[in-house]
Ligand SMILES: NC(=O)C1=CN([C@@H]2O[C@H](COP(=O)(O)OP(=O)(O)OC[C@H]3O[C@@H](n4cnc5c(N)ncnc54)[C@H](O)[C@@H]3O)[C@@H](O)[C@H]2O)C=CC1
């Protein structure tokens with residue numbers, strides 16, 4: 001079995017590590033590079049995985065997953081580039097960082113794949129979009145898809161779409177949690193106990209998501225099925241339109257896309 005290193009084991013790095021272990025990857029075939037020593041100890045205890053210096057991980061692994069913040073990417077690449085060699089695969093999960101940015105900083109012939117994952121990978125319901133760099137073979141792309149496929153669905157997209165994807169599925173869970181928080185808070189305002197409001201909102205979310213996935217019916221049709229003439233839903237939706245919620249989502253996602261574009265420039 002090939003060796004896989006994860007450099008940067010924060011929220012997303014641990015999500016990936018735990019998913020790979022759940023999917024049956026042997027811990028002996030995994031390695032972690034993590035700067036914070038306390039965090040490294042925590043992961044060693046939790047998973048029995050070897051936490052080693054970045055250069056050791058990068059030298060030993062066939063596939064190196066880069067899961068540090070975009071702002072730390074240049075430093076990590078400068079550290080590991082001297083030990084990388086052609087034939088290895090780098091899989092970057094960092095928002096905004098292009099395959100070109102990475103290819104410029106590593107030896108020629110190292111394959112690069114850019115991925116935008118999301119946190120529902122923690123419950124094996126992730127959505128990841130992968131794009132090949134310029135020296136990437138079908139086998140490299142398939143390996144990246146297999147790694148990400150162990151924690152959810154994977155689609156292949158042209159790299160120029162990555163910033164938009166980041167704004168939708170990468171950041172998307174945060175918008176959904178924000179809506180959930182808002183609905184629970186509103187339920188409390190309407191006089192419900194917080195626990196009841198929370199149960200009602202979460203099951204409504206799960207049920208609605210399942211309907212979307214299992215029926216394949218367009219969301220507009222599903223919304224219309226809930227909206228009786230002169231009924232309660234119509235009154236609620238009128239308020240959402242008056243408060244320009246649709247326009248707010250468009251502006252929010254444009255802002256996320258623009259921020260993703262800016263991250264590669266180091267800002
Ligand atoms: N959290 C999320 O929802 C998503 C995150 N991402 C991407 O994943 C990457 C990581 O994000 P998070 O896990 O949320 O951040 P995080 O801050 O939780 O984790 C980053 C980890 O990298 C470690 N680190 C920093 N410099 C290092 C170095 N030189 N060597 C070894 N380890 C180092 C930090 O100590 C930290 O544990 C980012 O590039 C982000 O754009 C992508 C999609 C979703």
Ligand SMILES: O=C(O)[C@@H]1CCC=N1
Pocket residue numbers: 095166170171
């Ligand atoms: O907020 C961020 O920059 C990262 C990328 C997508 C989700 N979280």
